[in-house]
Amino acid sequence: TQLLEQSPQFLSIQEGENLTVYCNSSSVFSSLQWYRQEPGEGPVLLVTVVTGGEVKKLKRLTFQFGDARKDSSLHITAAQPGDTGLYLCAGAPSGTYKYIFGTGTRLKVLA
Amino acid sequence: SAVISQKPSRDICQRGTSLTIQCQVDSQVTMMFWYRQQPGQSLTLIATANQGSEATYESGFVIDKFPISRPNLTFSTLTVSNMSPEDSSIYLCSAGQGGEEKLFFGSGTQLSVL
Numbered sequence: 001t002q003l004l005e006q007s008p009q010f011l012s013i014q015e016g017e018n019l020t021v022y023c024n025s026s027s028v029f030s031s032l033q034w035y036r037q038e039p040g041e042g043p044v045l046l047v048t049v050v051t052g053g054e055v056k057k058l059k060r061l062t063f064q065f066g067d068a069r070k071d072s073s074l075h076i077t078a079a080q081p082g083d084t085g086l087y088l089c090a091g092a093p094s095g096t097y098k099y100i101f102g103t104g105t106r107l108k109v110l111a
Numbered sequence: 112s113a114v115i116s117q118k119p120s121r122d123i124c125q126r127g128t129s130l131t132i133q134c135q136v137d138s139q140v141t142m143m144f145w146y147r148q149q150p151g152q153s154l155t156l157i158a159t160a161n162q163g164s165e166a167t168y169e170s171g172f173v174i175d176k177f178p179i180s181r182p183n184l185t186f187s188t189l190t191v192s193n194m195s196p197e198d199s200s201i202y203l204c205s206a207g208q209g210g211e212e213k214l215f216f217g218s219g220t221q222l223s224v225l
Contacts, residue, residue, distance in 0.1 A: 042115075042203050097142055101146075
């Protein structure tokens with residue numbers, strides 16, 4: 001079974017703080033995706049990272065794909081209450097289109 | 112992008128009954144998947160809905176319990192059969208295009224079984 005382990009599981013921080021969420025696996029993925037989910041909604045794609053070592057920025061969010069394509073990180077700078085939600089990494093193991101999801105990180109940003 | 116309509120959005124059902132969840136995509140997609148999400152948890156893949164053929168189920172999920180249909184490239188249904196309280200969960204439909212490495216999701220169906 002290929003697993004995507006995320007850490008931390010829960011995170012509660014003050015507005016303006018920085019944070020990093022990690023997504024780790026023992027398997028190689030052709031790409032990894034990050035989603036954010038809010039209550040009552042389905043996950044919404046934030047970014048896809050494809051190349052080992054790749055760094056992508058989306059406003060205050062920075063995503064990195066590990067060199068070996070087994071792990072990824074999401075860094076949020078100056079977090080805002082609107083960043084609150086469940087963050088999920090996901091990937092399709094090499095050779096498949098079957099997406100599995102990480103264990104999730106629930107973020108709460110306090111005003 | 113794809114917009115996915117899923118219904119019902121929520122339902123409360125009696126033990127032993129069955130519920131069929133519908134998923135409609137506003138454009139043709141190559142891939143459709145069904146996921147289950149327990150409260151506060153991540154998503155677990157139930158099955159891949161294959162157009163014109165039997166769905167491909169993940170370990171722990173069987174066709175008799177979760178029959179799936181996909182008659183065309185824009186529509187799929189998931190039935191939760193002979194429900195028990197353990198089936199109470201959020202069921203999510205998702206869709207994507209092969210090679211595009213992104214999934215779109217419906218808003219989910221929140222199922223409560225009494």
